[in-house]
Amino acid sequence: MTRPIYQVKADFFKTLAHPARIRVLELLRDGERSVGELIPEVGLEASHLSQQLGILRRANVLQGRKEGSTVRYSVTDPRIFELLEVAKAILTSTLAESRQLLVELESLEFVERPDPPPRRKAAR
Amino acid sequence: MTRPIYQVKADFFKTLAHPARIRVLELLRDGERSVGELIPEVGLEASHLSQQLGILRRANVLQGRKEGSTVRYSVTDPRIFELLEVAKAILTSTLAESRQLLVELESLEFVERPDPPPRRKAAR
DNA sequence: CGGCTGCATGAAGGAGACATCAAATCACCA
DNA sequence: TGGTGATTTGATGTCTCCTTCATGCAGCCG
Numbered sequence: 001m002t003r004p005i006y007q008v009k010a011d012f013f014k015t016l017a018h019p020a021r022i023r024v025l026e027l028l029r030d031g032e033r034s035v036g037e038l039i040p041e042v043g044l045e046a047s048h049l050s051q052q053l054g055i056l057r058r059a060n061v062l063q064g065r066k067e068g069s070t071v072r073y074s075v076t077d078p079r080i081f082e083l084l085e086v087a088k089a090i091l092t093s094t095l096a097e098s099r100q101l102l103v104e105l106e107s108l109e110f111v112e113r114p115d116p117p118p119r120r121k122a123a124r
Numbered sequence: 125m126t127r128p129i130y131q132v133k134a135d136f137f138k139t140l141a142h143p144a145r146i147r148v149l150e151l152l153r154d155g156e157r158s159v160g161e162l163i164p165e166v167g168l169e170a171s172h173l174s175q176q177l178g179i180l181r182r183a184n185v186l187q188g189r190k191e192g193s194t195v196r197y198s199v200t201d202p203r204i205f206e207l208l209e210v211a212k213a214i215l216t217s218t219l220a221e222s223r224q225l226l227v228e229l230e231s232l233e234f235v236e237r238p239d240p241p242p243r244r245k246a247a248r
Numbered sequence: 249c250g251g252c253t254g255c256a257t258g259a260a261g262g263a264g265a266c267a268t269c270a271a272a273t274c275a276c277c278a
Numbered sequence: 279t280g281g282t283g284a285t286t287t288g289a290t291g292t293c294t295c296c297t298t299c300a301t302g303c304a305g306c307c308g
Contacts, residue, residue: 006147013140017137021134022130035284035286036284044267060218070283079214083211083214087137090204094184159255160254171255172298
């Protein structure tokens with residue numbers, strides 16, 4: 001094995017860590033899409049979208065199929081959707097809790113704390 | 125809703141997109157750990173690890189519990205492990221396919237392609 | 249009290265990711 | 279064959295993240 005597992009996993013999550021790439025994946029949930037179709041739906045200019053698609057393609061998350069002068073993309077492994085579902089479930093409950101916490105906080109008085117003394121600049 | 129869903133999801137994946145943070149999560153799979161216990165297992169210096177823990181904590185992935193002079197961390201939502209499992213499954217099969225492809229490529233002759241002409245520098 | 253241990257935070261430089269424009273490539277058609 | 283539309287690639291400025299050092303701070307113990 002060239003790279004440790006946790007490094008590979010981290011890289012994998014990194015390829016997913018971009019709003020446009022997430023959108024693309026969610027759009028591909030209901031089937032193949034050409035780049036031209038994705039452009040208006042994702043809202044990026046062609047070259048920018050192509051870069052993002054390239055990142056997903058090089059990570060083997062997406063695959064492109066050439067059809068005439070267009071390229072149609074689809075997901076390599078449908079389990080990616082399962083991943084998105086689990087993420088969504090986690091986020092939904094986590095956010096619900098945070099919101100709840102916020103409500104509770106707003107019902108409390110603010111307690112003023114004195115300003116901390118200024119920090120000395122690090123001499124390097 | 126302040127931010128679109130795909131932005132929230134992307135941020136979530138971003139908090140996971142670091143090898144040390146993945147390691148921490150995998151270690152917390154079998155229960156609570158103090159920072160001091162994590163240091164040798166993750167292999168980061170204290171302050172660096174603390175920064176990474178802070179990122180996970182602020183994202184509500186981890187929670188810290190103060191016990192005397194130490195802090196014990198645990199995962200907020202156990203479904204995070206499910207997420208890691210799905211990711212692992214995807215990576216395992218994807219990597220297996222890539223390896224297979226590599227083997228096939230190595231059995232082919234290389235076809236030399238002429239160097240492309242130099243690109244003109246963009247004048248901006 | 250005073251120092252130590254355990255952890256968190258702030259600041260700063262360097263590395264890497266993003267966004268954007270220009271240019272290249274390929275398929276198709278007039 | 280030249281032109282046009284669709285997509286990709288390359289180059290580059292900007293911005294964000296990562297890492298490290300210095301410091302802050304709370305609890306514990308002598």
